[in-house]
Amino acid sequence: xxxxxxxxxxxxxxxxxxxxxxxxxxxxxxxxxxxxxxxxxxxxxxxxxxxxxxxxxxxxxxxxxxxxxxxxxxxxxxxxxxxxxxxxxxxxxxxxxxxxxxxxxxxxxxxxxxxxxxxxxxxxxxxxxxxxxxxxxxxxxxxxxxxxxxxxxxxxxxxxxxxxxxxxxxxxxxxxxxxxxxxxxxxxxxxxxxxxxxxxxxxxxxxxxxxxxxxxxxxxxxxxxxxxxxxxxxxxxxxxxxxxxxxxxxxxxxxxxxxxxxxxxxxxxxxxxxxxxxxxxxxxxxxxxxxxxxxxxxxxxxxxxxxxxxxxxxxxxxxxxxxxxxxxxxxxxxxxxxxxxxxxxxxxxxxxxxxxxxxxxxxxxxxxxxxxxxxxxxxxxxxxxxxxxxxxxxxxxxxxxxxxxxxxxxxxxxxxxx
Amino acid sequence: xxxxxxxxxxxxxxxxxxxxxxxxxxxxxxxxxxxxxxxxxxxxxxxxxxxxxxxxxxxxxxxxxxxxxxxxxxxxxxxxxxxxxxxxxxxxxxxxxxxxxxxxxxxxxxxxxxxxxxxxxxxxxxxxxxxxxxxxxxxxxxxxxxxxxxxxxxxx
Numbered sequence: 001x002x003x004x005x006x007x008x009x010x011x012x013x014x015x016x017x018x019x020x021x022x023x024x025x026x027x028x029x030x031x032x033x034x035x036x037x038x039x040x041x042x043x044x045x046x047x048x049x050x051x052x053x054x055x056x057x058x059x060x061x062x063x064x065x066x067x068x069x070x071x072x073x074x075x076x077x078x079x080x081x082x083x084x085x086x087x088x089x090x091x092x093x094x095x096x097x098x099x100x101x102x103x104x105x106x107x108x109x110x111x112x113x114x115x116x117x118x119x120x121x122x123x124x125x126x127x128x129x130x131x132x133x134x135x136x137x138x139x140x141x142x143x144x145x146x147x148x149x150x151x152x153x154x155x156x157x158x159x160x161x162x163x164x165x166x167x168x169x170x171x172x173x174x175x176x177x178x179x180x181x182x183x184x185x186x187x188x189x190x191x192x193x194x195x196x197x198x199x200x201x202x203x204x205x206x207x208x209x210x211x212x213x214x215x216x217x218x219x220x221x222x223x224x225x226x227x228x229x230x231x232x233x234x235x236x237x238x239x240x241x242x243x244x245x246x247x248x249x250x251x252x253x254x255x256x257x258x259x260x261x262x263x264x265x266x267x268x269x270x271x272x273x274x275x276x277x278x279x280x281x282x283x284x285x286x287x288x289x290x291x292x293x294x295x296x297x298x299x300x301x302x303x304x305x306x307x308x309x310x311x312x313x314x315x316x317x318x319x320x321x322x323x324x325x326x327x328x329x330x331x332x333x334x335x336x337x338x339x340x341x342x343x344x345x346x347x348x349x350x351x352x353x354x355x356x357x358x359x360x361x362x363x364x365x366x367x368x369x370x371x372x373x374x375x376x377x378x379x380x381x382x383x384x385x386x387x388x389x390x391x392x393x394x395x396x397x398x399x400x401x402x403x404x405x406x407x408x409x410x411x412x413x414x415x416x417x418x
Numbered sequence: 419x420x421x422x423x424x425x426x427x428x429x430x431x432x433x434x435x436x437x438x439x440x441x442x443x444x445x446x447x448x449x450x451x452x453x454x455x456x457x458x459x460x461x462x463x464x465x466x467x468x469x470x471x472x473x474x475x476x477x478x479x480x481x482x483x484x485x486x487x488x489x490x491x492x493x494x495x496x497x498x499x500x501x502x503x504x505x506x507x508x509x510x511x512x513x514x515x516x517x518x519x520x521x522x523x524x525x526x527x528x529x530x531x532x533x534x535x536x537x538x539x540x541x542x543x544x545x546x547x548x549x550x551x552x553x554x555x556x557x558x559x560x561x562x563x564x565x566x567x568x569x570x571x572x573x574x
Binding site (some may be wrong): 080099139171195196197198199200201204223224226228229230245277279280281283284329334345346348349350353356358360363364366367370 | 472567568571
């Protein structure tokens with residue numbers, strides 16, 4: 001039986017209001033909620049992004065990452081399969097691997113007492129197991145096969161490695177649903193990504209405030225003034241959002257409206273857009289047609305903490321890692337593809353200026369969660385209002401909606417039993 | 419190497435740091451000469467040869483656009499930097515072209531007065547020595563940490 005989690009200092013009970021249009025602020029503040037999330041969401045029946053398959057290209061390659069608070073080792077073993085297991089020695093709990101990534105690793109040895117593990121996470125050796133000169137050592141009842149770090153289930157979809165601690169999580173195909181799968185395939189299907197750079201942005205807010213921002217198609221043209229200031233918005237853009245059945249995954253996209261572009265009024269409008277500000281070097285936004293579908297922006301999220309981004313030719317994956325109630329790591333991996341021409345590669349690198357901690361259109365996203373975290377400091381019993389575009393969590397052709405934010409809370413509450 | 423080359427580089431770097439710390443960002447693009455290249459990356463990306471930057475500009479126009487965006491478009495809390503620079507090391511001299519490495523520490527001062535060490539790292543610079551001065555052509559800012567605090571608005 002799940003009980004409603006309340007902040008301990010709350011003057012009175014502030015249960016979650018009915019429906020999806022209210023979010024109580026204590027959910028961003030309370031330590032016991034954070035602990036509950038670790039158990040129910042991060043170790044619960046969900047898939048969590050771990051790495052790109054190309055980052056573990058060869059047997060012996062490994063890297064370490066986090067699922068929520070829990071440290072994880074991801075490997076490619078000599079059978080060419082991907083494995084992941086908790087980065088915690090079965091003996092006394094120390095980290096098994098201290099490096100971020102590496103190659104040619106045949107085994108992992110805990111530094112504390114040299115308990116040894118193979119790349120699949122099996123315990124293969126215990127130092128002084130049989131004692132020295134017949135003295136000391138482990139009792140006969142100790143069986144190595146009964147001890148080991150927790151192993152994860154692994155699913156790979158279009159080169160993205162996901163892991164789960166849960167035996168109950170549905171298959172990744174069922175978890176994501178067809179529409180989301182198709183939109184991942186659109187960006188990554190059949191292609192070999194190349195890592196162009198990795199950056200971690202340290203956010204001063206609860207992880208859910210960042211996920212809300214990712215899913216919030218309402219704020220984009222209001223908070224991010226870069227495109228409007230430089231008159232880079234195309235009047236002939238159309239777009240929409242997709243929200244999956246669970247509510248937890250979403251896609252927000254915008255595309256060139258070919259019909260509107262033929263319009264005579266459109267041409268006149270373009271002539272009229274004489275901004276005070278012009279880019280001194282407009283090559284920043286000289287894109288190449290990568291997907292042949294007119295779609296210039298696609299932001300896709302997978303519950304709870306994964307984002308796949310296409311902003312023109314700036315492709316990136318984002319992994320969101322909660323570090324504390326009010327601290328979150330946002331791990332960016334900027335991508336190109338193996339068949340990029342040098343000119344295409346340069347375009348991607350230039351468009352990297354749009355995203356990340358110094359990004360023209362995303363620097364505000366890194367800060368706005370902190371503004372909310374600070375704003376709600378004295379308002380744990382109050383709540384946010386999410387009524388833009390109605391009260392449901394369904395896809396629409398309008399992006400002036402908070403439907404995908406409501407969708408996140410629908411999935412979150414189902415996971416948390418709230 | 420002549421001691422005057424080192425002196426020219428120290429002068430150019432001091433001028434650069436003052437330009438940013440004094441909030442004269444409009445002058446910042448004019449500190450670059452010739453084929454301009456400016457990028458900010460991390461030590462681990464730099465070591466691994468990964469090309470993408472947190473900031474990447476290969477023209478003075480792109481630097482101008484960054485200043486315009488900061489002044490006119492982007493929304494962020496007011497802040498200033500204080501650059502503390504180490505002594506430059508000359509890495510190579512090829513005719514008038516000189517490469518140097520200089521350590522830096524940048525403190526960030528927010529509008530409420532909160533001051534913190536924002537970034538430490540190295541400048542890898544390329545200068546052309548001309549007219550009794552060192553003219554900056556390329557600057558690669560390599561931050562020691564791969565963790566960037568929330569927002570990198572002002573140039574390093």
